[in-house]
Amino acid sequence: MQITFLGTASMKPTKERNPSAVFLKYKTEGILFDCGEGTQRQMQIMGISIPSITKICISHWHGDHILGLPGLLQTFAAEETGKTVNIYGPKGTKKHFDAIFRGVMFEEKLKININEITKPGVFFENKDFKITAMPLKHPVPCIGYSFVEKDKRRIKVSVVKKLKIPEGPLLGELQKGKNITFKGKKITPEETTRIVKGRKITIITDTMLCANCYELAENADLLICEGTFASNLKDKAEKYGHLTALEAAQTASKANVKKLILTHFSARYKDITEIEEDARTAFDNVICAYDGLKINL
Numbered sequence: 001m002q003i004t005f006l007g008t009a010s011m012k013p014t015k016e017r018n019p020s021a022v023f024l025k026y027k028t029e030g031i032l033f034d035c036g037e038g039t040q041r042q043m044q045i046m047g048i049s050i051p052s053i054t055k056i057c058i059s060h061w062h063g064d065h066i067l068g069l070p071g072l073l074q075t076f077a078a079e080e081t082g083k084t085v086n087i088y089g090p091k092g093t094k095k096h097f098d099a100i101f102r103g104v105m106f107e108e109k110l111k112i113n114i115n116e117i118t119k120p121g122v123f124f125e126n127k128d129f130k131i132t133a134m135p136l137k138h139p140v141p142c143i144g145y146s147f148v149e150k151d152k153r154r155i156k157v158s159v160v161k162k163l164k165i166p167e168g169p170l171l172g173e174l175q176k177g178k179n180i181t182f183k184g185k186k187i188t189p190e191e192t193t194r195i196v197k198g199r200k201i202t203i204i205t206d207t208m209l210c211a212n213c214y215e216l217a218e219n220a221d222l223l224i225c226e227g228t229f230a231s232n233l234k235d236k237a238e239k240y241g242h243l244t245a246l247e248a249a250q251t252a253s254k255a256n257v258k259k260l261i262l263t264h265f266s267a268r269y270k271d272i273t274e275i276e277e278d279a280r281t282a283f284d285n286v287i288c289a290y291d292g293l294k295i296n297l
């Protein structure tokens with residue numbers, strides 16, 4: 001699994017930072033979380049092909065999270081891959097999407113499914129992972145996302161070798177968690193397999209502190225969270241419905257996450273040391289994202 005930060009600015013892009021977008025690559029899936037202006041160019045710079053996108057998860061329809069959509073989808077359509085892209089977003093997503101695309105001469109050579117997420121919980125699931133969403137607290141409808149990989153059962157090779165179980169369907173059954181009978185003896189998955197815990201990545205932006213922040217991020221291996229302002233600008237953060245870096249760190253600590261990466265920085269910070277230090281007072285394993293940062297999990 002690889003996560004690429006395509007844009008780490010809030011409202012206003014800067015010379016160094018593009019507005020919000022994060023790309024998660026997992027097996028054949030390419031999930032784009034938000035699509036700020038310029039995202040398609042960032043993808044090109046960072047070596048990610050646009051047709052590798054399978055899903056686009058929109059947090060909310062503020063410009064800094066969606067203005068890259070028309071351009072990116074136009075390029076995707078021009079590739080004529082015959083692929084389908086699924087777009088997910090909060091209530092109102094269909095209306096906003098239609099309004100934007102009414103204003104653009106757009107040949108629909110790409111199949112686009114728009115899905116509004118109207119209730120909290122799992123909205124997509126396959127055999128490998130699920131994606132959950134929960135509403136956040138922002139002046140407009142906004143949701144946070146968790147990508148949750150499913151636990152897997154792996155064969156204990158030394159044990160099955162010792163038992164002389166041949167490769168093939170019997171091992172497949174054990175891997176599914178079923179008992180098998182081999183040479184007249186019952187063999188359980190407990191003795192022959194081990195559970196590998198799935199990974200969890202949570203993305204929270206934009207919001208004020210709320211109970212759903214903790215719930216969504218609970219036990220995440222990685223929390224990607226806005227840290228728009230440092231604590232000395234808490235008033236501003238509250239006024240515009242944002243988290244301070246300290247609040248993001250407190251969320252990480254309370255939700256028992258392993259690692260925190262802050263993003264969505266206000267353009268006022270030329271140097272984000274202040275943001276990182278603010279967060280570090282409540283949570284140690286924290287870094288500030290930059291455009292082009294890649295994390296392998």
Ligand SMILES: [Zn+2]
Nearest residue numbers: 010011064206
């Ligand atoms: Zn924003």
Ligand SMILES: [Zn+2]
Nearest residue numbers: 060062138206
């Ligand atoms: Zn916003």
